Amino acid sequence: MVDLKSGANPLFLREEELRRGIELMFYAYREFTSEPDRILSEIGFGRAHHRAIYFIGRYPGITISELLVILRITKQSLSRVLSQLLEQGYVVQTRGLRDQRQRLLTLTESGRDLEERLTDTQRQRFAAAYRSAGAEAVAGFRAVLAGIMDPADLERVERLLPSPPDGKRRDADEEDSGRGKLADKVGR
Amino acid sequence: MVDLKSGANPLFLREEELRRGIELMFYAYREFTSEPDRILSEIGFGRAHHRAIYFIGRYPGITISELLVILRITKQSLSRVLSQLLEQGYVVQTRGLRDQRQRLLTLTESGRDLEERLTDTQRQRFAAAYRSAGAEAVAGFRAVLAGIMDPADLERVERLLPSPPDGKRRDADEEDSGRGKLADKVGR
């Protein structure tokens, strides 16, 4: 059995540090989702509804298949939550202009309200954590999470934020009204 | 509708930065659990089994009620996975010495093997992310996640790691064999 105590042992420290990272992820993620979950349960929705609402709000006019790529769930799973969101007037579908087979998804007024209400609790949590940890810590936080996630997902996240915070956008061309072609942002 | 493009607008940046944090959490957590999930599904287990095995391995001799506090699930939910782990020989129960009502949980040899196999994929993921991000980034990562999680959970995580990495332990007394009294570590 391994010696679990020797504080000077670098292997022990490494093991402890890695486990600490694992545990921080577990506990932080649970806390991160707890408030939205509570609000959602009051109106008979679950976490899956939040995810759909969040990304439809994030990429207005997103298609079903693009949303499926982001969420990595099956069409049937998405269908269940989406049909509820449509029925209850949080989301609307319109046909694609170029491709009439596509259904473009957009939040309604009340959809935006709900999204705002849900995401705001998470934004506030992050804002507080960022404030108390400092700007340098935020950069470190992002660097580590970026190293953990799937590179394809990272691509998608970074597309929307300028790398140096001085106005230089990556795909600033070929956009017309503040919302670009979604296919570019989502990535296949 | 809000102007989503003006790169010089500080409010836009703040909003974007916060959303980026939210998305990093979503994507990173999914990736973080994907490998263990894959392994578990091969042997007919799920994520809940990993969580139980992980924390029993982390706190050998932990009681049922302490485990419930950590996992924040109901006794009935834990019971299902735990009875499978007991039946299939990954975990053993012994009666508490001081309090005979308690069932102390410990991993068996094969339980430790499985835990090692599952957690190792996560450790490697963290090790790679830590390596590429650097030590300072790791400190930032931890600071931000610590700010997001429940303070009670943070307490529990920090109890096991010396604050300055030089061997000073918080509760280095009253331990006998490298494993302290669990009640202290778990926290109520």
Next chain:
DNA sequence: AGAATAAGTCAACATGACTGACGTATCGCA
């Protein structure tokens, strides 16, 4: 014209959470 693509739908199933109720053994205190 026919294959490929986007989306919708039906059915069945697994997992992991929940509530509520009740039983048993043990501990601790008045």
Next chain:
DNA sequence: TGCGATACGTCAGTCATGTTGACTTATTCT
């Protein structure tokens, strides 16, 4: 000493969210 509190186990039912597999319809592309 006896009784309430505690630790654990269990039965039963429900719900949310994921899965696989099969099939349909409308539209686009070659």
